[in-house]
Amino acid sequence: MPNSGLTSAPARAMGVPRTKRDDLELLVNSRNPIVTVETGEEPRFVELLERVAVDLGIPLYVWSVTTGLARTGGAALYNSDQPEQALANISTVQGDGIFLLKDFGRYCDNDRISRRLRDLADGFRTARRSIVILGAEIHLPAELAADAVEFQLGLPSVEELSSGVKATLAELNRSQGIASSLDAAGVAQLAKNLSGLPEEDALRVLRQCVLRRGRADAGLLDEVLEAKRQAMHTDGLLETVQREASFSDVAGLGKLREWIGKRKCALTPEGQRFGLVPPKGVLITGVQGCGKSLAARAVAGEWGYELARLDAGALYDKYVGESERRLRKALDVAQKLSPVVLWIDEIEKAFASAGSSGDADAGLSQRLLATLLTWMQDRESGVFLAATSNNITILPPEMLRKGRFDEIFFVDLPGAAARVDLFGLHIRKRGRDTASFDLAKLSIASEGFSGAEIEQVIVAGLYTAFSQKQQLTTEILLAEIQATQPLSVTRAEEITEIRTWAKSRAVAAD
Ligand SMILES: Nc1ncnc2c1ncn2[C@@H]1O[C@H](COP(=O)(O)OP(=O)(O)OP(=O)(O)O)[C@@H](O)[C@H]1O
Ligand SMILES: [Mg+2]
Numbered sequence: 001m002p003n004s005g006l007t008s009a010p011a012r013a014m015g016v017p018r019t020k021r022d023d024l025e026l027l028v029n030s031r032n033p034i035v036t037v038e039t040g041e042e043p044r045f046v047e048l049l050e051r052v053a054v055d056l057g058i059p060l061y062v063w064s065v066t067t068g069l070a071r072t073g074g075a076a077l078y079n080s081d082q083p084e085q086a087l088a089n090i091s092t093v094q095g096d097g098i099f100l101l102k103d104f105g106r107y108c109d110n111d112r113i114s115r116r117l118r119d120l121a122d123g124f125r126t127a128r129r130s131i132v133i134l135g136a137e138i139h140l141p142a143e144l145a146a147d148a149v150e151f152q153l154g155l156p157s158v159e160e161l162s163s164g165v166k167a168t169l170a171e172l173n174r175s176q177g178i179a180s181s182l183d184a185a186g187v188a189q190l191a192k193n194l195s196g197l198p199e200e201d202a203l204r205v206l207r208q209c210v211l212r213r214g215r216a217d218a219g220l221l222d223e224v225l226e227a228k229r230q231a232m233h234t235d236g237l238l239e240t241v242q243r244e245a246s247f248s249d250v251a252g253l254g255k256l257r258e259w260i261g262k263r264k265c266a267l268t269p270e271g272q273r274f275g276l277v278p279p280k281g282v283l284i285t286g287v288q289g290c291g292k293s294l295a296a297r298a299v300a301g302e303w304g305y306e307l308a309r310l311d312a313g314a315l316y317d318k319y320v321g322e323s324e325r326r327l328r329k330a331l332d333v334a335q336k337l338s339p340v341v342l343w344i345d346e347i348e349k350a351f352a353s354a355g356s357s358g359d360a361d362a363g364l365s366q367r368l369l370a371t372l373l374t375w376m377q378d379r380e381s382g383v384f385l386a387a388t389s390n391n392i393t394i395l396p397p398e399m400l401r402k403g404r405f406d407e408i409f410f411v412d413l414p415g416a417a418a419r420v421d422l423f424g425l426h427i428r429k430r431g432r433d434t435a436s437f438d439l440a441k442l443s444i445a446s447e448g449f450s451g452a453e454i455e456q457v458i459v460a461g462l463y464t465a466f467s468q469k470q471q472l473t474t475e476i477l478l479a480e481i482q483a484t485q486p487l488s489v490t491r492a493e494e495i496t497e498i499r500t501w502a503k504s505r506a507v508a509a510d
Contacts, residue, residue: 020154024052027151028098033124034117034148035132036140038325041198042102045134045153053098058128061093064102083107087116096128105138114144121147139321152328155336156199162191168203172210180216193225196232196240196336205231237315238330240308240337245294246301251425251451252418253295256284256409256509264303267339267382279406280376281385283347283399285392285506286411287495288487289452293345295411295509296386300341305384308334309343312350315368323364324371331375338382347387352394369396376404393501400505410506412499413450413488418510419443422454423477430462430472438474445481448488457481 027035039045046062050072053060063069068076069086080086083104090099107113120131133140133148140148156164165187169180182190194202205227210216213223229240247257259282265271266278282299284292300307310330315323334342344350351369376385385405389395392408400408414422420443424434446454457480458472464480465472488495 021048021052021055024048024151025056027149028052028056028058028128028130031125031128032130032149033121034144035130035151036105036138036148037132037134037151037153038136038138039134039153040136041153041156041200042134044156044199046100048153049098049100049132056128058096058098060098060100061090062100062102063104069099083110084113084116087113087120090131091120091123098130098132100132100134103135104133105135105140108133108140108144114141117144118147145321152332154332155196156202157336158188158191158195161194161199161202162188164199164203165191165194165206168206169210169216172207172216176211178210178214178216182216182218182220186218186221189221190224193221194228196333197228201231202228232333237326238308238310238333240306241297241343243297243300243305243307243341245298247295247298249425250291250295250298251421252414253291253411253509255507256282256295256411259407259409260299260302278381279384281342281387281405283387283389283392283405283408284411284509285389285408285498285502286509287413287450287498288390289450290411290413291451292388292390292411294451296341296343296345296388299384299386300343303339303341303384306337306340307343308337308340309345310334312344312347315350316364324367327368327371328375331372331379334383335379338380339384340382341384341386344385344387346390347399348389348391348395351396351399352391366396369399373398373404391498392506393498408506409509410499410502411509413448413495414454415510416443416447419446419449419454422451423458426455426458427472430458432472436473437477441474442477442481445478449481449484449486450488453484453486457484 037045050060053072060072061069062072063080063086065081065083067081069080069089070076077089080089086101090097093099108117117131124130132151169182169187172178173180180187190206194206197205206224209220209223209227213220229242232238232240247253247260250257263279266276284295286292297307299305315327331342334340351365351372387405392400398404420439423437423439423442423446427434427437446457449457457477461472461476461480464476
């Protein structure tokens, strides 16, 4: 299904933010005969469409299988509850008109209905007449899809949510006697914390939290955030993650750490006034087990942003167009969570075959990649993409072109100092005092070990100590090191290859 392609409307160029209402008006005004709207938020869309119809002075007709076809405020036309008859009736209505057909997608597989719709569409191009097909899921047959444009309702903006939040708080005060002690800024923050959810879900989460607390106070802000995280888990593709890591959990990677630290102020009012351009994202690549995923997560903790993980492997769907739709939806949610670190782990899983034309999946990954790149180009600030890749050499070159990511970092095996830090960090994490260990000796003995392998040495050492009924010691750890064959030995060639590749194309993270 073609996109509405409205991302570069003149309004935006002039710095006036374009609203969903403007988008929809433009679609109707530019004589698109069939518009599809895929959303679970029917009431919100209907309200929007009603306002657009009034603004444009075009009569609005609404059809559903239970009510038949009726002009707003008028009586249903005779026998119009049958889908095909409804289309016949539409053809007899003269002049301008917007015809909203609820759940009509499911009838479009029928040959007669599909044909009738296409005949209607042909006649519609000369007047301000549009059929709007609304449903939670719409799969049009290919011949109809060619005539249709898609309108994306998207999730409600923070401003839209604000009025619902205010109304809900007022209603809870009236019906339950729970007065709100939040000031205007608190209410605004509440709406912000709920954004990313459809309006109905957001307000349900709010109501539940207030009733559970029995209060609407400052503590509600965190409670709502946590409840939203849980509500969003169901999506599968994008999930918000508790940000438990920061750079104090990362050993080494000094350059990356410094880069991230410098950009912490990007979104502060001072930074904005000074003219700082918010960063778009980094790609972290390198040797296995050296902290790529950990570092990507740590950015959120470092900046105090939300952390949302996009599961690249779960993008694929057997229906044509479905994968792109899901990706767009996920990116839309991410935008609403801003400020957020969008973490895509092992990005090559979703986009790698876009580079190779022979692959059966290549077409799909190419379209997914295009969706992602367009989004990276267009999106407003407040979303920082932290992507990791184990094999950057198979990523399509478009993704690696200058300007896509702000920087590509290469994470190598930890050096001697970083290994000291790694032992220190992970020994402390297991509740042991580092003073009783010879960290320098451990570091020397573990040359060529990755961070994950060093962590594994400690995990295994604890088992050995426990089974020997003694405390963990340097000697036990040294013995574990001796018994380990690190990947840098077993897969030396592969690692040399990654290093050579990265030298000319990426910045060393340490
Ligand atoms: N630099 C590091 N500092 C602290 N811990 C580390 C570091 N590198 C690895 N670790 C430990 O090893 C674990 C695995 O690391 P992580 O998953 O981040 O590596 P990766 O580079 O993403 O590996 P993979 O290529 O397998 O995805 C981490 O959770 C952490 O406990
Ligand atoms: Mg990883």
